[in-house]
Amino acid sequence: MEIVGWVAAVIMFIVAFIGLIYPIIPSVFFIVGGFLLYGLFASFDEMSWIFWVIQALFVILLFGADTLANIVGVKKFGGSKAGMWGSTIGLLVGPFVIPVAGILIGPFLGAFLAELLVTRTGVKQSLxxxxxxxxxxxxSIAAKGAVMLLMIGVFVLYVTSSFG
Structure with a gap:
């Protein structure tokens, strides 16, 4: 059953990394789901309470990294709160309206239109x-990817050694 646990966990981890590019997929849930599936099929013995505290801190870091990267990206280029909201809405809507390319076009258009229409900063600043x-x-992709790799690394360390 341990092999089934590893296969299930790896599949969940792969889906989580797809979620980096396609943010409609909640990556963090798939990472944690991989841990839980491994535990169900193999064993939770190695995953002590310390393991779960570490992972909870990583989850908080994931959400913080995502929010901070968006804020810094928009603010660094002179954007306002409207630009941040527009970018976020575009990120969520874009992939549905324009499959594949919408992941980049959506946030760009959202931020651009929000700045242009709400704050009226002009075309150059909106661009x-x-x-x-x-x-x-x-x-955000780079930061979340790094944190997810750390989460998986800690998981592998715990289940393959005597940390737990």
Whole structure:
């Protein structure tokens, strides 16, 4: 059953990494789901309360990294709160309206239109904010990917050694 646990966990981890590019997939739930599936099929013995506290802290870090990267990306390029909201809405809606390319076009257009229509900053500044939203998106992918790798690394350490 341990092999089944590993296979289930790895599948969940792969889906989580797909969620980095396609943010409609809740990556953090798939990472934690991988831990839980491994435990159900193999054993929870190695996953002590310390393991779960560490993972909970990583989950908090994941949410913080995502939010911070978006804020920094938009703010660094001179955007406002409207630009941040527009970028976030575009990130969620874009992939549905324009499959594949919507993941980049959505946040860009959301930030651009929000700046142009809400804050009336002008086309040049609105374009800069749109570019900032894309920079924030890529920064978010890198930060979340690093944290997810750390989460999986801690998991592997715990289940393959005597940490638990």
């Amino acid at each position: 800069k904010t749109g570019i900032g939203s894309i920079v924030g998106f890529f920064t």
